[in-house]
Amino acid sequence: MNDHSPKIPQTLPRQSATFTNEINSEIRRAAATGIYDIRGGGAKRRVPHFDDLLFLGASVSRYPLEGYREKCTTNVTLGTRFAKKPIELAIPVTIAGMSFGALSGAAKEALGRGATLAGTSTTTGDGGMTEEERGHSKTLVYQVLPSRYGMNPDDLRRADAIEVVVGQGAKPGGGGMLLGQKITDRVAEMRTLPKGIDQRSACRHPDWTGPDDLEIKILELREITGWEKPIYVKIGGTRPYYDTTLAVKAGADVVVLDGMQGGTAATQDVFIEHVGIPTLACIRPAVQALQDMGLHREVQLIVSGGIRTGADVAKAMALGADAVAIGTAAMVALGDNDPHWEAEYQKLGTTAGAYDDWHEGRDPAGITTQDPDLAARLDPIAAGRRLRNYLSVLTLEAQTIARACGHNSLHNLEPEDLCALTVEAAAMARLPLAGTNWIPGAGGY
Amino acid sequence: MQTFDLEAEGLRALNASLHALKGDTNTTAWEIINPRGSHAIAVGVDAPLDITVRGSTGYYCAGMNKLATIRVAGNAGPGVAENMMSGTVIIDGDASQYAGATGRGGTLVIKGNAASRCGISMKGIDIVVHGNVGHMSAFMAQSGNLVVCGDAGEALGDSLYEARLFVRGSVKSLGADCIEKEMRPEHVELLRDLLVRGDCDADPSEFRRYGSARKLYNFDIDNASAY
Numbered sequence: 212m213n214d215h216s217p218k219i220p221q222t223l224p225r226q227s228a229t230f231t232n233e234i235n236s237e238i239r240r241a242a243a244t245g246i247y248d249i250r251g252g253g254a255k256r257r258v259p260h261f262d263d264l265l266f267l268g269a270s271v272s273r274y275p276l277e278g279y280r281e282k283c284t285t286n287v288t289l290g291t292r293f294a295k296k297p298i299e300l301a302i303p304v305t306i307a308g309m310s311f312g313a314l315s316g317a318a319k320e321a322l323g324r325g326a327t328l329a330g331t332s333t334t335t336g337d338g339g340m341t342e343e344e345r346g347h348s349k350t351l352v353y354q355v356l357p358s359r360y361g362m363n364p365d366d367l368r369r370a371d372a373i374e375v376v377v378g379q380g381a382k383p384g385g386g387g388m389l390l391g392q393k394i395t396d397r398v399a400e401m402r403t404l405p406k407g408i409d410q411r412s413a414c415r416h417p418d419w420t421g422p423d424d425l426e427i428k429i430l431e432l433r434e435i436t437g438w439e440k441p442i443y444v445k446i447g448g449t450r451p452y453y454d455t456t457l458a459v460k461a462g463a464d465v466v467v468l469d470g471m472q473g474g475t476a477a478t479q480d481v482f483i484e485h486v487g488i489p490t491l492a493c494i495r496p497a498v499q500a501l502q503d504m505g506l507h508r509e510v511q512l513i514v515s516g517g518i519r520t521g522a523d524v525a526k527a528m529a530l531g532a533d534a535v536a537i538g539t540a541a542m543v544a545l546g547d548n549d550p551h552w553e554a555e556y557q558k559l560g561t562t563a564g565a566y567d568d569w570h571e572g573r574d575p576a577g578i579t580t581q582d583p584d585l586a587a588r589l590d591p592i593a594a595g596r597r598l599r600n601y602l603s604v605l606t607l608e609a610q611t612i613a614r615a616c617g618h619n620s621l622h623n624l625e626p627e628d629l630c631a632l633t634v635e636a637a638a639m640a641r642l643p644l645a646g647t648n649w650i651p652g653a654g655g656y
Numbered sequence: 657m658q659t660f661d662l663e664a665e666g667l668r669a670l671n672a673s674l675h676a677l678k679g680d681t682n683t684t685a686w687e688i689i690n691p692r693g694s695h696a697i698a699v700g701v702d703a704p705l706d707i708t709v710r711g712s713t714g715y716y717c718a719g720m721n722k723l724a725t726i727r728v729a730g731n732a733g734p735g736v737a738e739n740m741m742s743g744t745v746i747i748d749g750d751a752s753q754y755a756g757a758t759g760r761g762g763t764l765v766i767k768g769n770a771a772s773r774c775g776i777s778m779k780g781i782d783i784v785v786h787g788n789v790g791h792m793s794a795f796m797a798q799s800g801n802l803v804v805c806g807d808a809g810e811a812l813g814d815s816l817y818e819a820r821l822f823v824r825g826s827v828k829s830l831g832a833d834c835i836e837k838e839m840r841p842e843h844v845e846l847l848r849d850l851l852v853r854g855d856c857d858a859d860p861s862e863f864r865r866y867g868s869a870r871k872l873y874n875f876d877i878d879n880a881s882a883y
Binding site: 363390403404413418419427428430 | 667668671672675695696699700702714715716719720722734735738739741754757758760773776777779780795796798799817818873874875877
């Protein structure tokens with residue numbers, strides 16, 4: 212028996228590193244409800260990421276470009292392999308697919324406005340194409356998803372590019388989810404579903420299985436659209452070397468590769484946190500696959516999942532990406548999780564920055580909702596401007612780094628410009644640990 | 657009638673020719689010869705054409721069809737009439753898997769049998785199958801009608817939404833949340849019309865109706881074992 216006399220020094224209460232307060236709270240929640248936790252967003256756990264890389268910059272061996280005087284190009288062309296009309300973007304930062312249904316119509320409009328002002332593309336989602344986003348998006352990518360909600364040949368032809376979604380980083384192997392609170396009359400009509408049901412999309416496409424079928428599916432899409440549109444294939448980060456190889460062999464013009472930090476509108480927390488691999492671990496195998504086929508730069512690679520800063524953009528491109536896509540960061544730029552709404556986040560049992568119950572449709576910022584009163588809080592014009600500003604900053608930051616490394620184009624950034632801060636990041640990104648020439652795993656050790 | 661030799665002139669030329677035709681064209685009658693199982697024949701047509709394919713087709717024949725009447729004088733490969741919007745597609749022989757997948761409108765008539773997943777995720781299309789359908793047919797079917805004059809395979813109508821299923825023969829098993837429902841007079845009338853459009857002389861009174869029990873429309877932990 213311990214002596215708890217005040218005269219005896221006491222050991223401080225020790226929290227378990229295994230059964231943390233957060234874990235225990237989830238156990239209690241599960242015990243009370245009997246159902247898994249559903250949330251939006253991407254992986255929140257700490258994983259090796261772009262923060263674990265550094266640029267080396269120029270010195271004696273390389274000379275830099277003048278930051279305010281010498282040009283550093285940012286434009287990118289996507290779909291040069293087969294499409295008659297590749298898309299031209301002024302910046303290599305695109306807006307990832309997010310559905311009307313998951314987002315309000317005004318939020319979709321804001322994404323289109325911001326992307327268009329910045330000279331880049333935005334993307335539909337698991338709910339079809341809305342007039343808001345088509346009307347305000349100069350360049351719009353139309354997703355072909357397993358659910359095929361809202362799919363029709365007219366919208367295929369109105370799109371500037373087509374993205375066949377095989378998977379996404381937050382839930383590779385999983386389908387979409389939209390709970391009944393957000394299945395309003397308009398969403399239900401677009402998706403041909405009863406109002407108010409909990410909608411669970413399929414995880415497999417209804418009319419093809421495997422890469423051989425995918426090749427034929429892509430052929431059909433090209434025939435319907437007269438071989439004009441670039442065809443993207445989006446994959447979640449799982450086996451990036453093989454999945455990239457198969458997507459390219461199936462005929463993709465562009466591969467979109469989404470790591471586990473990439474967000475979703477809603478799925479099980481256990482899926483988000485435990486299936487798929489970090490974005491950092493995806494890029495080099497995918498680039499290797501393209502290089503092994505002799506198609507790096509001919510088939511473009513778009514990387515997404517946790518892109519937040521111009522440094523992230525530059526690092527992804529230095530590792531071999533042609534462009535990046537942002538989703539969560541774009542939502543934050545619109546106003547998601549803004550401390551301005553802290554009092555309302557508190558009422559929902561959360562706090563600004565942690566709010567992820569996007570599926571419930573009660574978003575104080577009016578973005579992930581179909582509630583007309585909440586949605587009215589978002590001014591799509593002002594939000595679009597904020598997104599444009601943010602995209603401009605990403606681009607300027609990436610240019611700053613590229614010039615510092617001596618490059619007159621973001622696309623001239625290369626792995627040799629980088630080093631890693633941790634052994635894990637060095638191994639995943641196939642870069643030397645800072646201050647050494649050691650690349651873990653290279654050379655057999 | 658326009659006769660198009662697919663083997664000689666190629667798929668791109670065929671679909672480009674069909675897409676160039678608008679609703680007021682006089683060139684409405686087309687015959688496609690030598691299909692030899694090619695994929696994506698007559699996809700994305702958007703005009704009231706009357707197209708006959710002389711032989712069997714590969715994947716996605718008549719995919720996303722609007723307005724046209726397309727007949728396959730042979731068998732059809734996977735995904736025939738996928739995501740059809742309107743018009744009529746008739747298969748004289750058998751159809752492979754995913755026939756009419758995600759179809760949103762129009763009528764698909766299969767004179768022979770259809771393989772697995774016939775009418776998967778259908779969203780308003782009417783499908784009339786003179787023979788049997790394979791397993792998982794009408795999986796996640798959202799809207800429209802599937803008529804099966806023969807037998808249905810395992811897990812018919814699994815995770816069904818509001819589509820209506822009519823089967824004359826046996827059903828090997830029903831999928832999650834799919835139940836037999838009362839065949840009321842309005843259903844008999846609906847089925848009679850579907851059979852006429854499907855060029856089928858079966859007696860509507862011989863059919864049973866199946867639909868969603870609607871028990872899985874919303875999450876309920878007590879239903880977790882249903883899947």
